[in-house]
């Protein structure tokens with residue numbers, strides 16, 4: 361969704377009398393400092409976030425993910441024009457920038473954390489690649505797994521390459537991601553980085569995760585351990601990915617969680633096997649990233665969301 365003066369109105373258009381809108385965000389930043397990085401606007405500017413939240417609170421009803429689950433489980437109608445705010449991945453700015461706004465406006469939000477990102481302040485593969493492209497002086501890139509050579513002379517070239525590699529990774533297997541990242545850094549003559557304290561990369565600390573848990577308007581859910589696409593994993597890998605994430609949350613917060621969201625969340629990114637393993641671990645709600653609205657008859661493991669940022 362474009363972030364501009366029309367964002368509040370665009371979000372309002374998703375509010376409906378009998379349906380529930382779940383909005384998906386990643387991060388909220390104070391300033392856009394990079395040329396290429398954040399070109400997808402995964403991190404929304406604070407000023408747009410504030411205006412959108414203020415507007416939607418005025419025209420709709422904020423409910424928590426737990427309340428949504430309650431309405432579904434009890435077949436009870438939610439308040440009209442209900443909406444849920446969610447954040448994926450676990451960016452530090454969720455607490456330092458977004459939370460004060462949400463608290464002031466009394467808006468509930470769910471933060472789904474990727475435990476390896478939180479535990480080691482790890483960057484996602486695409487943030488690593490965007491970093492390499494942002495800072496490289498190379499004017500072209502040729503990668504053995506992509507058919508064509510890509511020019512990197514202009515911002516437009518760089519974005520074209522990034523869109524291409526995004527699509528390639530999301531439709532290929534998890535195994536190759538680490539290797540793809542290494543190859544990009546080598547080809548772009550950059551030293552590979554795995555962690556960064558830039559506001560686009562910094563993740564929540566466990567202390568901040570605990571702050572979120574004790575905040576009346578925030579909840580914590582899981583979002584895998586290493587952000588691998590769950591449907592691409594073997595049974596053993598899938599179990600390990602889920603168990604590791606739940607164990608780390610339990611060890612660091614003393615809480616058992618019952619909420620989760622699928623990494624990437626498209627229809628090919630989860631399946632019955634994934635849902636079954638989540639249910640075996642007492643997870644009872646897991647939204648997708650497929651665009652749409654929900655009703656009280658929606659399946660809590662197939663909930664749709666509206667990607668804002």
Ligand SMILES: [Zn+2]
Pocket residue numbers: 448449583587622623624
């Ligand atoms: Zn994610």
